[in-house]
Amino acid sequence: MWTWFHKLGSPPHLYRLAGRLAPWLLWIAIVLIAIGTYGGLVLAPPDYQQGDGFRIIYVHAPSAWMSMSIYAVMATASAIGLIWRMKLAFAVAAASAPVGASFTFLALVTGAIWGQPMWGTWWVWDARLTSELILLFVYFGYMGLRAAFTEVQKADRTSAVLAIVGVVNLPIIHYSVVWWNTLHQASTVTKLDNPSISMNMLWPLLVMIIGFNLFYIAILATRVRSEVLGRERNARWVSEALSDLSPENGITA
């Protein structure tokens, strides 16, 4: 039962698997994001209060979602790496950080662009916005800490501790709108029993969220491949894989 899991721990296996999956995932993601964009910008009706301005939700909400779920992946991979001494888990964490930071940045920027006309301000220091900004800084801290070590193993273990400590921020971000008075509104979609958004506005959002997730996995697969190459550069399978420039290995000259 666990053989597939142990196989994932084998660098050449993961390298080939990721190389085979990445283009498929990327294309499905692009199609879904295109459908979601068309649905969100064209098919969905304008909001009764915000008019067309609400449509930024189709980028903002999926980005914010990804900023947190990528962090969860990063922290989980770090914990697996620390506990089971699984090097490839560290590679996944390291490959995830810049992607997560980018989505966090996108969520903050789209939120500010929406906030200026709707709230009347680009930025306020309420609990939701501040905790999301802290998430961005934790991502930066993680990347900076990794870069501070020349030895990969030390970078892996030290940054893993930071990633695990930073997990405490995730429930704070999610529940900030419930625990405190904030300017940011409460969650719309995660009220699963009764989302406060009509169906013809909701489906493009869900398509976008799935598309963003697949996009992340595709990018992650590509980034993990290069991480693995860097970490295993002295291994024999790497020189074999690189000398064999056949397309089925996902390598083009």
Place this chain on the structure above:
Amino acid sequence: MTPRRQRMVGTGLVMAGVALAAVLALRAFQENLMFFYSPTDVIAGSAAEGTRFRLGGLVIDGSLRREIGSLEVQFDVTDTENTMTVVYAGVLPDLFREGQGVIANGYLLADGKFQADEVLAKHDEEYMSPEVAQMLEDRGHPVDGGTAAIEQ
């Protein structure tokens, strides 16, 4: 205990410790993390007189009064229990509407009114098309009229 088990317990303890520290810190800063006070908080004395703070609540339907020939507006803000009058001179945000939530940044005047120098619209999490909103209104459930129920 195997080394792996040790590391598992260690990781768990680190997470538990950090979570505990976060809970204690956030509880200590509870007041400061509140972005705004409701009229009831203000009347109960939560917001110190003479200091700047933010007041949040729903704008009562029909309470918006404009000074002719100037930008000055006055409106009443309620949390369904208590009501305060806000005085403001400036541009109101897009989503400012009677019946909608607002957050005003300013200070208390001697006559009990709130002088705001910034007014932000607080959006709720409801999204719907104009047709649906109209339909709800026709059925007697106006969607942006949170105050309708209050005034009855």
